[in-house]
Amino acid sequence: MSENIWDKLPHGFTVLAPMEGVTDVMFRQVVAKAGRPDLFYTEFTNVSSFASEKGRFNALERLAVVPSDVPIVAQIWGKNPAHFAELAGALAGLGFDGLDINMGCPDRHVNKAGGGAAMIRTPELAVECVREAKKATKLPVSVKTRLGYTYLEEFREWLPVLLRESIAAVTVHLRTRKEMSKVPAHYELIPEIVQLRDEIAPGTKLVINGDIKDLQQVQELKMQHPQVDGYMIGRGVFENPYCFTEHAATKEELLKLLELHLDLFDAEDAKHCAAQAELMRENPEFALKMDGKVRGLPFEPLKHFFKIYVKGFPGASELRAKMMECKTTEEVRRVLRVLN
Ligand SMILES: Cc1cc2nc3c(=O)[nH]c(=O)nc-3n(C[C@H](O)[C@H](O)[C@H](O)COP(=O)(O)O)c2cc1C
Numbered sequence: 001m002s003e004n005i006w007d008k009l010p011h012g013f014t015v016l017a018p019m020e021g022v023t024d025v026m027f028r029q030v031v032a033k034a035g036r037p038d039l040f041y042t043e044f045t046n047v048s049s050f051a052s053e054k055g056r057f058n059a060l061e062r063l064a065v066v067p068s069d070v071p072i073v074a075q076i077w078g079k080n081p082a083h084f085a086e087l088a089g090a091l092a093g094l095g096f097d098g099l100d101i102n103m104g105c106p107d108r109h110v111n112k113a114g115g116g117a118a119m120i121r122t123p124e125l126a127v128e129c130v131r132e133a134k135k136a137t138k139l140p141v142s143v144k145t146r147l148g149y150t151y152l153e154e155f156r157e158w159l160p161v162l163l164r165e166s167i168a169a170v171t172v173h174l175r176t177r178k179e180m181s182k183v184p185a186h187y188e189l190i191p192e193i194v195q196l197r198d199e200i201a202p203g204t205k206l207v208i209n210g211d212i213k214d215l216q217q218v219q220e221l222k223m224q225h226p227q228v229d230g231y232m233i234g235r236g237v238f239e240n241p242y243c244f245t246e247h248a249a250t251k252e253e254l255l256k257l258l259e260l261h262l263d264l265f266d267a268e269d270a271k272h273c274a275a276q277a278e279l280m281r282e283n284p285e286f287a288l289k290m291d292g293k294v295r296g297l298p299f300e301p302l303k304h305f306f307k308i309y310v311k312g313f314p315g316a317s318e319l320r321a322k323m324m325e326c327k328t329t330e331e332v333r334r335v336l337r338v339l340n
Pocket of ligand 1: 017022075173
């Protein structure tokens with residue numbers, strides 16, 4: 001296997017998990033500012049939406065990369081092998097260091113469409129999608145998956161299917177699809193998973209995911225399982241955006257991160273509106289679909305992030321309640337000014 005980003009990462013590397021509606025280009029910059037992981041992932045992008053003219057505008061926005069993101073892996077999902085090839089072929093040109101296929105998402109809509117964890121039940125199709133992606137790009141192809149769809153034991157058949165494809169890395173979220181996130185991650189299975197990897201594909205990096213909160217927990221897991229190559233943290237970043245460091249954040253630092261997030265939102269919004277206006281000028285059909293109106297980024301989803309930054313100090317919940325009533329970034333800034 002030629003040298004790729006996975007080979008360059010330090011042993012026991014850290015990864016920010018792909019999270020839909022969370023790890024967009026703005027939040028990744030916030031995490032990079034607080035303390036970066038060794039590797040970033042995007043939110044997942046649907047291969048068939050990229051393949052359609054209508055969906056490409058949104059897909060490309062989701063696949064925006066900025067310098068502080070690097071190295072970064074684009075995560076994609078779907079079930080159409082030709083569409084995997086099409087998007088895989090475009091990713092290197094967009095600045096990515098790798099391509100990851102989502103075979104673990106438990107969302108009903110995604111699974112009904114045959115993607116995410118549904119791939120565990122269609123191993124032949126899963127293999128075909130991996131192969132098509134590999135043929136279409138020189139980027140390393142990896143997979144993020146779960147132990148099984150319904151039963152824990154499925155991992156003994158499912159992981160070998162992936163490992164036999166000599167993928168660059170496999171990330172195992174240590175739960176089944178059925179378990180969602182309702183039970184503790186099955187750390188007890190790590191030794192057996194390491195053994196499967198060592199026997200079938202020693203060159204494939206093994207990344208473990210599920211309930212890992214911060215760097216301290218990564219250090220503990222490293223001591224227990226030195227053969228694991230990397231550790232992926234998802235929801236831990238909600239509790240502590242500094243989770244990839246040993247730093248204990250102060251209230252002031254968290255509020256500075258919030259200000260940064262607001263500024264990044266405004267900048268992305270301006271870019272989004274300019275790109276939309278240009279596309280409307282070039283493409284009358286798109287203009288018709290948009291009723292000739294430029295639409296800014298929705299503000300409501302930004303509110304999900306407030307609890308990450310405004311917590312743990314006297315008056316935090318009252319402040320957050322006021323912020324939740326805001327409708328613009330400027331209104332949020334006004335509420336925050338009262339603090340100073
Ligand atoms: C809000 C949210 C969105 C997610 N979106 C994705 C996604 O787009 N792709 C993916 O592979 N996993 C996604 N996941 C799953 C996480 O990547 C991760 O596997 C899961 O949260 C378990 O790790 P944790 O216990 O560290 O959070 C998402 C999880 C959350 C909470």
